[in-house]
Each structure stands twice: as structure tokens, then as C-alpha cells.
Amino acid sequence: MRFRAKIVDLACLNHFSRVINTIAKLAKTCTLRLTVSKLYFILSDKVANGGVSMWCELCQGNFFDEFQMEGVAADHNEIYLELMPENLSRALKTAQSAKAVKIKLTNKHCPCLKVAVELPSLSSSSRIVTHDIPVRVIPRRLWNDFREPSVPDFDVSIYLPVLKTMKSVVERMKNLSNCIVIEANFGGEMNLKIETDVVSVTTHFKDLGNPTWVSEDGCQSSVQGRDLQSMAEARIDIKKLQQLLAGQQVNPTKALCNIVSKKIVHFILLHEDVSLQYFIPALA
Amino acid sequence: LKCILYCFLFLLVFGRAVHAIARVSDEFCFDPLEKGLALRSVNSSRSAYAYVFFSSMFFQHYRWTAVSQPCQKEKQLSLPCKLIIKSVLPIFRCVNLLERNVEKCSIYTNTKDCHVTFQLLCRNGIVKTYNLTFQECDPLQAVFAKHLCPNILKVHSRLLADIIIHFPTSQEEVTLSVTPVKVCFKSYAEEDTDFSKTMLTEIQLNPDEFDYFQVGVDSKVTFCLKELRGLLAFSEATSVPVSIHFDVSGKPVAFSIEDMVLEASFILATLSDIENETASQEPPCFSQMQESKAEAIASKKPRQSGNAQNTASAAPASPLAKQAIKSVPRVTSKDVAGTEGTAITKTNEQAMLEAESVESRYHKVRTLPIVFTLYLSHFCKCCIFQFHLLFFGAVSFKEKDAINHTFHSLATASDTEEDFGNMQSS
Numbered sequence: 001m002r003f004r005a006k007i008v009d010l011a012c013l014n015h016f017s018r019v020i021n022t023i024a025k026l027a028k029t030c031t032l033r034l035t036v037s038k039l040y041f042i043l044s045d046k047v048a049n050g051g052v053s054m055w056c057e058l059c060q061g062n063f064f065d066e067f068q069m070e071g072v073a074a075d076h077n078e079i080y081l082e083l084m085p086e087n088l089s090r091a092l093k094t095a096q097s098a099k100a101v102k103i104k105l106t107n108k109h110c111p112c113l114k115v116a117v118e119l120p121s122l123s124s125s126s127r128i129v130t131h132d133i134p135v136r137v138i139p140r141r142l143w144n145d146f147r148e149p150s151v152p153d154f155d156v157s158i159y160l161p162v163l164k165t166m167k168s169v170v171e172r173m174k175n176l177s178n179c180i181v182i183e184a185n186f187g188g189e190m191n192l193k194i195e196t197d198v199v200s201v202t203t204h205f206k207d208l209g210n211p212t213w214v215s216e217d218g219c220q221s222s223v224q225g226r227d228l229q230s231m232a233e234a235r236i237d238i239k240k241l242q243q244l245l246a247g248q249q250v251n252p253t254k255a256l257c258n259i260v261s262k263k264i265v266h267f268i269l270l271h272e273d274v275s276l277q278y279f280i281p282a283l284a
Numbered sequence: 285l286k287c288i289l290y291c292f293l294f295l296l297v298f299g300r301a302v303h304a305i306a307r308v309s310d311e312f313c314f315d316p317l318e319k320g321l322a323l324r325s326v327n328s329s330r331s332a333y334a335y336v337f338f339s340s341m342f343f344q345h346y347r348w349t350a351v352s353q354p355c356q357k358e359k360q361l362s363l364p365c366k367l368i369i370k371s372v373l374p375i376f377r378c379v380n381l382l383e384r385n386v387e388k389c390s391i392y393t394n395t396k397d398c399h400v401t402f403q404l405l406c407r408n409g410i411v412k413t414y415n416l417t418f419q420e421c422d423p424l425q426a427v428f429a430k431h432l433c434p435n436i437l438k439v440h441s442r443l444l445a446d447i448i449i450h451f452p453t454s455q456e457e458v459t460l461s462v463t464p465v466k467v468c469f470k471s472y473a474e475e476d477t478d479f480s481k482t483m484l485t486e487i488q489l490n491p492d493e494f495d496y497f498q499v500g501v502d503s504k505v506t507f508c509l510k511e512l513r514g515l516l517a518f519s520e521a522t523s524v525p526v527s528i529h530f531d532v533s534g535k536p537v538a539f540s541i542e543d544m545v546l547e548a549s550f551i552l553a554t555l556s557d558i559e560n561e562t563a564s565q566e567p568p569c570f571s572q573m574q575e576s577k578a579e580a581i582a583s584k585k586p587r588q589s590g591n592a593q594n595t596a597s598a599a600p601a602s603p604l605a606k607q608a609i610k611s612v613p614r615v616t617s618k619d620v621a622g623t624e625g626t627a628i629t630k631t632n633e634q635a636m637l638e639a640e641s642v643e644s645r646y647h648k649v650r651t652l653p654i655v656f657t658l659y660l661s662h663f664c665k666c667c668i669f670q671f672h673l674l675f676f677g678a679v680s681f682k683e684k685d686a687i688n689h690t691f692h693s694l695a696t697a698s699d700t701e702e703d704f705g706n707m708q709s710s
Contacts, residue, residue, distance in 0.1 A: 087483045094450050109479040123492030129450050132484040 001079055001137070003034055003105040006066040013101055016063045017092040018249045019056070019274055024085040025247030026054055026278065031138060031146055034069050034079040037061070041085065042146045051281040052240055055149055062273035072140055079105070080138035080146065083113065091115040091131035099126060111135050149279065152266055154258035155232035157213060158184040160267075161205045163255060166192075167245035169203045174238050176201065179283055182241075182257070182265055183233030186210050191231070194238070211256050232259040234282040244278050252276075294342060295389055299376030300521040301336045301548065304514030306369045308334040308550070313421050314365045314400060316393065318348050325369075326424055331553040332511045333426040336518075342545040365393065365400060365418030375402050375414050393418075426551050430538055433529040434500025435462060439493070441519035441526050441541075447487050448516065451509060455485075457555075460530070460537070461504035467491060472506045472555075495525055503532045506555040515539050515550045522546065533557045 007013045023030065023041045033040040039060055045053035060067045071077035095101055095117040102116045112132040121127040138146075160166060169192060173180055177194040184190040190205040244267060254270040260282075267278040305312050305325045312325035312334075320339035326332070340346035388405040402414040447469055451458060457472040470486040473479070491497040519526050519541045530537035534556030540549040 090452060090483070091485075121490070121493055123490045125490045125492075127490075127493070128488045130486045130488075131450075132486075134480045134482065136480065 001072055001105070002068065002070040003079055003103075004066070004068050005060070005064045005103045007063060007101045008065045008099075010098070012063045012065075013092070013095060013098060015273075017089070017095070019058065020085055020089045020092060021249060022247040022276070023054075023056060024089040025243055027085060029082060029084050030054065032081045032083055032135075033146060034071075034081070036069055036077060044145050045149075045279065045281075050237065050240065053149060053279045055277040057275045059273050076140060076143075078143075080143055081105075081111075081113070082136040082138055083133060087131070087133040088113070088115070091117070091133060094129070095119070105135075106132075108132070111137050149277065151213075152258060152260050152264060154266065155261045156184045156186060157211055157256060157258045158186075158188065158190055159209045159211060160255040160257055161190065161208055163245060163248050163251060167242070167248075170238065170242050170245055173201060173203075174242050178238060179235050180238040180241060181233055181235045182259060183231040184208075184257070184259055185227075185229055185231045187228040189231075211254075232261040234259055234262055234265050236265055236280045236282055240280045244280075294344075295386060297518070297521045297546070298338070298389075300518040301338075302369070302372055302376050304518040304548075304550075305334045305336065306373055307514035308332045308511050310370065311366055311368050312372075313424070314367050314418065316348055320346065321391075324424060326426075327511070332508065333424075333551045334511070334515075334549075335426070335551075336546065336548040338546045339544075365398075366421035367400060367416055367418050371414075371416045372402075375404070375412075426536075426549075428536055428538055428549075428551050430529045430540070430549075433531050433538075434498075435503060435528075435530050436496065436498045437462075437467070437494050437528040438496035438525055439528075440495065441516050441523075443493060444526055445516050445520065447489070448509065448513065450485055450487055452483075452485075455509055457506055458509050459504055459506040460528075461502075462499045463502045464499045465491065467494070467497075496527075501532060503530065505530050505533050505535075505537050507537050507552040511550060511552055512539060515541075515548065518548065530554070 007016060027041075027043045031040075031042040031044070033042055037060060039058045041054065041056040043052065043054035045051055069077070069079065071079050092101070092115070097120060099118045099120055101118070102114075104114045104116070106112050106114045111134070113135050115131045115133060117129045117131075119127040119129060170180065173192065173194045176199060177196050179194070181193040181195075182190070183193070188206065188208045188210055190208055191202050192205075193202045194200065248269065250271065252269040252271050254268070256268050258266040258268070260266070262282050264282055265280050267276075267280070269276045269278075301323065305323055309325045309327045309332075312323055315322040315324060320337055320342065322338075323334075323336045325334045340348075385406045386404045387407065390403045390405075391400065392403075393400045398417050398419075400416050400418050402416070404412040404414075406412060448458075451469075451471055455471050459468075459470045459472045461468045461470065467489045468486060469489075471484050473482055473484060491499075515526070522541060522543065524541040524543045524546075527540050527542070528537065529540070533554055536551050536553055538549055538551045541547065
């Protein structure tokens with residue numbers, strides 16, 4: 001099992017750091033899955049996580065100048081590592097002006113991802129900062145826990161409002177209540193509601209638009225025949241929503257959510273080369 | 285003592301010094317001397333010692349007068365006071381804002397009622413006066429022979445800050461290891477650390493990056509980062525380069541800055557090489573300490589007690605304490621009139637502190653293996669000391685009254701200082 005990668009381009013490095021920062025805000029511990037062409041940050045929906053799950057996918061070619069990986073076996077050419085993304089975020093934080101960043105899987109005292117940052121210095125040779133981030137190798141028999149989640153059979157699918165606005169609304173609501181109701185319909189309307197003994201606050205968003213989904217048999221879902229007004233709603237933990245929104249450092253190209261009434265809310269945030277899916281289960 | 289800081293830059297530096305000392309301990313020793321003002325602090329586990337000295341030239345005006353009435357013994361007497369950091373920090377809290385708001389800061393002591401007064405003359409005629417009570421304290425001074433250190437590095441504080449930033453703020457200790465061709469800062473983790481949960485960081489540098497690089501002996505010294513961060517912030521304010529003097533592991537490391545008007549030293553204990561040491565009664569650290577102390581003491585002025593090594597005066601509570609006391613020579617102030625009560629209590633207290641620190645070193649924390657020699661500060665009740673530092677600077681019309689008041693008190697003090705004439709600024 002081997003892994004080495006190198007980033008030389010500063011823009012790629014910053015982009016990668018931003019992705020890691022976002023992941024670090026969403027999960028304390030997560031799984032990093034390495035394949036020949038992609039990296040995945042996965043959080044599976046265990047009780048420990050409060051039922052949330054995450055699937056983040058990156059194309060390695062968009063970030064790394066060099067990427068070599070040898071998985072556990074020839075027919076299972078993948079590596080699954082469990083790590084704390086906060087460590088990776090911290091290692092990259094001070095690499096803003098790096099000449100190069102190399103990441104390598106090593107095993108000295110214990111398995112580690114060794115991040116070596118080459119920084120410019122006034123002297124002839126560069127300054128080298130190395131961070132050893134402890135990881136846990138996940139054995140093959142557990143890989144099934146980390147399969148890509150399927151898009152749920154949703155009741156409503158709608159584009160999210162401007163994330164910055166949504167974030168500030170949710171942040172204020174967080175001070176008033178622990179849970180928030182998201183409801184939306186196929187008419188492009190979304191409401192965020194909180195209700196306590198003393199106050200209830202609702203923020204209405206209009207004209208958001210609804211994405212068209214291509215189903216497996218190739219036909220587009222049509223809005224016709226659907227009740228445009230009827231709302232699908234789910235009550236979720238407001239902190240989880242706030243974490244998701246706060247972690248977004250760059251505006252995504254596409255941001256939408258699928259609501260399964262009273263069951264789960266599925267958020268999809270798409271950037272050029274990164275896709276992030278986040279599932280928040282509904283509270284009882 | 286009365287001194288005034290006028291120029292905002294100096295105020296910033298002074299404030300940063302207080303903040304740096306705050307990282308070492310909760311209280312510090314405010315010690316006005318003839319040549320300038322010294323601030324000293326030791327942490328509770330005796331593993332860090334901070335010393336900042338502002339020469340009289342640092343202040344716009346500095347006046348130190350000893351008005352002593354005839355006493356039994358005519359001595360060079362200083363008036364060290366112990367202040368609680370928590371009381372002083374708020375004065376210099378927003379160091380960066382000081383520049384905008386404060387025009388003048390005067391510091392004066394009144395020994396009669398044990399007060400140190402900080403007076404800030406701010407914009408718009410606001411005057412903030414802080415009266416802090418102090419306790420007398422015996423000034424401690426770490427004796428550390430910097431010039432005997434085989435390894436000396438000198439570098440601008442910016443570089444050190446750029447290195448330290450890579451370590452998380454929660455990182456407690458770092459190891460600095462040097463060879464003639466390489467310098468490395470590494471996060472320190474104890475042997476029983478769970479490595480599967482700890483992130484380790486290492487920074488390698490080329491000796492070229494240092495302004496001065498001398499490595500006489502390859503060494504690895506491990507010290508506490510927290511105290512160092514305070515010094516770095518302080519030295520950045522002064523833009524004076526930082527010198528690092530150290531030896532092999534176990535011997536202390538000194539971070540110091542020195543300039544014409546101020547000097548500062550932060551002396552930190554380092555972990556001794558555990559591999560060579562079994563849990564013996566006499567840790568090598570201490571025995572090394574005894575030797576270096578012996579040298580150091582020999583070079584000092586003769587102490588009243590003469591026999592620096594004999595410290596068995598205070599009956600120690602436990603064998604460990606006895607151990608500790610033996611290795612840290614303490615001048616017993618028994619023979620000093622008027623302070624007997626406090627002296628003995630102090631020595632006992634010290635004994636207990638030492639005992640604690642010796643025990644704890646077996647776990648992790650190590651004590652500062654350096655000598656603490658006490659000045660023979662004889663505080664004779666019949667002597668009254670008054671220190672005045674005055675400021676002359678551009679004074680706005682509004683403050684005229686305050687200044688008149690100041691002049692008035694000046695008139696009563698003796699004016700023998702040559703500095704007085706020199707310091708008078710236009």
C-alpha cells in the first residue's frame with residue numbers, strides 16, 4: 001500500500017486547502033478514500049455522527065501535479081484511511097506561500113500521512129515543515145460501510161437560495177432554537193421556520209427554481225402533474241445546517257437540496273472540480 | 285520611583301513586556317534600580333524565569349532617589365515590589381490602542397503606603413490612575429552564564445515567529461536540535477503519548493537563515509513554548525534580534541534581546557536526557573546544576589552567608605525536599621534584622637515549592653536547573669525610599685495643572701541625578 005502526491009501550483013494548493021477546511025468544519029473524524037483518479041472524504045451515517053453523512057468527491061488531476069497510489073491489492077486498488085481533517089487543515093494552513101507540498105503515506109510509529117511543505121526562505125535551501133498526521137487504515141472488510149449514498153426518493157428538489165443569505169438567516173435562528181424546519185415546494189418556494197414557546201420566525205424565499213432530474217430510465221422528471229404548492233418539510237438540527245453553511249468558503253456553482261418529508265434532507269453542493277453531498281436526518 | 289513613558293512606541297514596548305511576563309507567572313517583581321527599572325518573574329514550577337530591564341534612557345524621564353535616614357547599616361538598598369499581573373495587565377490591555385489614546389504614562393511608587401501608581405494621561409483630558417498595592421519581595425535573579433554556552437544562535441524575531449506559527453497553540457513543548465549544518469524545531473511528545481492521536485510537526489532550517497550561528501556541541505533541548513511566545517511578541521515590538529544561548533539537554537536555554545535602552549532574558553528549563561537517567565534520587569539535572577551554580581556563585585559578590593552550598597538551615601519536611609534544598613542554595617535571611625519572620629516562612633515555602641517541583645519532574649515538568657541567588661535585600665523599616673521619575677515632553681495646554689502638580693513634588697525631591705539634565709528634552 002503506497003501513496004504519494006505533490007502539489008506545486010499555489011492556486012491548486014489554496015483550492016485544496018479550502019476543500020479541506022470545509023470538510024474539517026463538517027466532521028471531526030472522517031474517512032479518506034483514495035483511488036487512482038479520485039479522492040473521497042466520507043462520513044458514514046453512524047449514530048455517533050448524529051445520523052448525518054457526507055460524501056465529498058474530488059478529481060485528483062485537478063489538484064495534484066503528481067499522484068501515485070497503490071492500493072491494498074491489485075483488484076482492490078484503493079486505500080481507505082480514517083483521519084481528522086482538522087489536522088490536515090492545520091498542516092496546510094501555514095503553507096500559503098509554499099513552493100511545493102508533498103503528501104505521503106508512511107508508517108513509523110504508526111500509519112501517518114506525512115505532509116511536507118517546502119517554504120521559500122532567505123537562504124539557499126528552503127525551509128521544510130513536516131507534519132505527521134496519524135491515520136488509521138481501514139481494512140477491506142469494512143469498506144462496505146463507505147459506499148456512495150444513493151439519491152433518496154425525494155418529495156421535493158429545489159435550488160438553495162444564495163448561501164451567504166441563508167447562512168446569516170440560519171445563524172440568527174440558531175440563537176433562538178435548536179431545530180429548524182425546512183420546507184419547499186415545486187413552485188420554487190422555500191421556508192425556513194423556527195418555533196419556540198415565545199417566538200416563531202419564518203423566512204420565505206421565492207423563485208428559487210427547481211432542478212430537473214434525469215431518472216434511471218432516461219426520462220426527465222416533469223413538473224407537470226405535481227402539486228406546485230404542496231410543501232415537503234423536515235425538521236432538522238439547526239447546528240448541523242449551520243455547520244454546512246459556515247463551512248462554505250467559496251460559492252458553489254450549483255447548490256440544491258432534496259427533501260424527503262419528515263425523513264431526511266439531502267444537500268448537494270457542486271463546484272467545478274469538487275462535489276459535496278451532505279445528509280441531515282429529520283428529528284423525531 | 286517615578287518614571288514616565290511618553291512616546292507611544294515605548295509604551296507599546298512596555299505593554300508588550302508586561303504581557304510577555306504575564307505568560308510566565310501571575311505575579312512579578314517590580315524592581316526599580318538606580319540605572320533603570322527591572323521586571324522579574326518566575327513561574328510556579330520554577331521552570332521559567334523572565335527578566336526585562338529598561339534602562340533609565342528608555343524613559344523620557346527617570347528619577348530614582350534614595351532618601352534614607354541614618355540606619356544601622358548603610359547599604360545599597362533597592363525597593364523591589366511584588367505586583368499581581370492581573371492588576372497590571374488591564375492597564376496595558378489593548379496595547380495597540382495605547383498608541384492612539386494615551387499620551388503619557390507615569391509610574392511612581394510610594395513606599396509609605398505600599399503603592400505603585402500607574403497614571404495614564406489620555407486624549408481629551410482623561411486621566412486614568414491605577415493604584416496598586418505591592419508586597420515586598422526578595423528579588424530573585426537567575427544566574428545563568430550565557431557566555432559559557434557553546435551554542436549561540438541569533439535571529440530576527442520575525443523568523444522565530446514564522447517558525448513557531450506552524451505549531452498548534454496547544455503544543456506545549458518543542459525540541460530544538462542543532463548540528464553544525466542543520467537546525468530543527470520539532471514538537472515534543474513524551475514516550476507514553478498515544479501517537480495514533482497526536483500530530484507531530486517538524487521544521488528544518490538551514491544555518492544560513494540565522495544572523496549568527498555557532499554550534500559548539502550537537503544538542504537537543506526541549507522547552508516550553510508558551511513562555512517563548514510572550515517574548516517573541518515583545519521582541520517584535522522592539523525589532524531587536526533574539527539571541528538563543530544553550531547547551532546540552534538538561535541545561536537551560538536563554539532567549540534574550542539586548543539593545544541600548546533595554547534588555548530582556550527569558551530563561552527556560554529544558555528536559556534532561558531521560559534515556560540516561562533512571563529514577564534515581566539525584567537527577568543528573570540537579571547535580572549539573574550544583575556544578576554550574578558553584579561556578580556562578582564563585583563569580584558573584586560574596587554573599588552574607590558565605591557558604592552558598594549550606595542551605596540546611598530550614599528543616600525540610602521530606603527527604604525529597606531536603607534534596608531539593610541542598611541543590612538550590614538559598615541565602616538564609618535569618619540574620620537580617622527585621623525580616624526574620626518573613627524570611628523563614630519564605631524559605632519553608634521555597635522548600636515546599638522545590639519539593640513539589642522535584643516530585644513533578646519525575647512525571648514531566650522539570651525545574652529550572654539554575655541558581656537562584658537572592659539579593660541581600662535588607663529592608664530596614666527606618667529607611668524611606670522615594671523614587672521619582674519625571675517627564676518633560678511636549679505638554680498640551682490642558683494638562684498644565686497636572687504638570688504643575690508634578691513640578692511641585694519634584695521640588696521636594698533631591699535633584700542629584702545627572703540624568704535629569706540629560707533627559708530634559710526640548
